[in-house]
Amino acid sequence: MHRTCFIPCNLAAFRTTKQPSLGFTLVEMVIVVVLLAVLAVVAVPKFIDLTKSADQAVMKAQIASIAAARDMVTVQITLHPENLNANKSRFTLKSGQRIRIRGGYADGRWNNTFIHLVDISSTAQVTSNDCDEEGMDFCVRHRNSGWFRNPNRDYVDSASRGRGFVIYPNGYNLNTTKCYTYYYTPNDSVTPDNPQKPITGSDFSEC
Template identity: 25%
Template sequence: MTKKPRNIGHISKGNGFTLIELVVVIVILGILAATAAPKFIDLTGDANESVLNSLAGTMKSSGQLVYTKSIIQGLHTEATGEVDLDGDGATDIATKYGYPNAHRSEGIINGLDISEDDWTWSGNGSNNVFYITTATLGGRTGLYVNRSHISDTNCYITYVGATALGESTVVEVINTGC
C-alpha cells in the first residue's frame, strides 16, 4: 500500500470562519456596545448622588460634633444658643437644642468645610429647613435665598434642625433627579 503524500499548506474546508459569520459577530458586538455604552458613559447622575450622600454624612457628623460641644458648654437644653467651636470666645454656629440650626448663613453651613464656588444653598422662610445642592445643578454658586432653584433639581439635601428638646436633626438626600 502506498501512502499518499501530505499536502502541506493546504487548508481544508471547515477550518476558520466565513465572512458572513464574522460580519454577524461584529454586528452583534455593535448592538451590545450601543445598548451598554450609555450606562457607562454618562455617570453624572451617579456622581451627583455620591457627592450629596457624602455631604449628607458630613452634615450628620458635624451636627453630632456641635451637639457634643454644646453639651460641654451647657447649651444643649436651650431653644436657641451660640456655640464656640474653636474656643476663641467668638460664636461659630447658631444652635437649637444643642444642634446646628437650619439658618442659611448662621447654622449648619458654618459646620461644613465647603467652597461657595461648588455649592448652592438656601433656607426656608422660617429658617427651620436648610437646602443644599451642587452649584452646577442649582445654577448658582454660594448663598441663594430662593430654594426653588434647589428643590426643582430633585437632587439636593434637606437639613431640618431640632424642633424640641431631646430631638435630633433630620438629614435627607433627595435623589430622584440626579
C-alpha cells in the same frame, strides 16, 4: 518579414505602478461616521450616568459630614455649657466662631452655623431655586418648614415649625428636580418644651 503580435510582445511595457492612496474613500468615511455615531449612542449615556453618580457620591459625603457636625456640637454643648450665651441661642466653638443653637442642637442655618462646622468646597448660598452660580459645584438655600412638609416631599410631620437648608448641584432647580441633601431642625424656638434632634436626608429620585 516581421511577425505581428496579437498579444503584447513586451509585457513590461504595459506594467503600471500602483500609486499610494491619498485619503479615505467615500465608503470608508461612511463607515467611520457610522462607528462614531454608534460609540456616541453607547458612551454618552454612560458618561452622563457616571457624572450623576459622582454628584450623588459627593452629596452623600456632604450629608454624612453635616450629621457628624450636628452630633459633635451636641457633645461640645454638653461638655462646655459655659460656651453658651445667656439665652442659649449661641455657642462658641474652640476656633472662636459663634454658631446658632436651636433646641440644644446646631440650628438649621448655613451662613452662620454649618459654614463653620463642615468643609464643603465650591458651594455658594443662594436665594433662588436655580443653581447657576459660575465656578460653583453646589448651591445651598435656606428653607422653612413648609418646604419640608410639602406633599411633594413630606419629609417632616405636619406639626413641625422648624427650618433648615438644602444642598443641590449646579444646573438643577430646587423645586422642580428632586436631587439634593438636606438638614432640618423641627424645633420651633431656641428653648422648646420638647427638643427634637434635627434630621438629615437626601432625595436622588430625579438626579
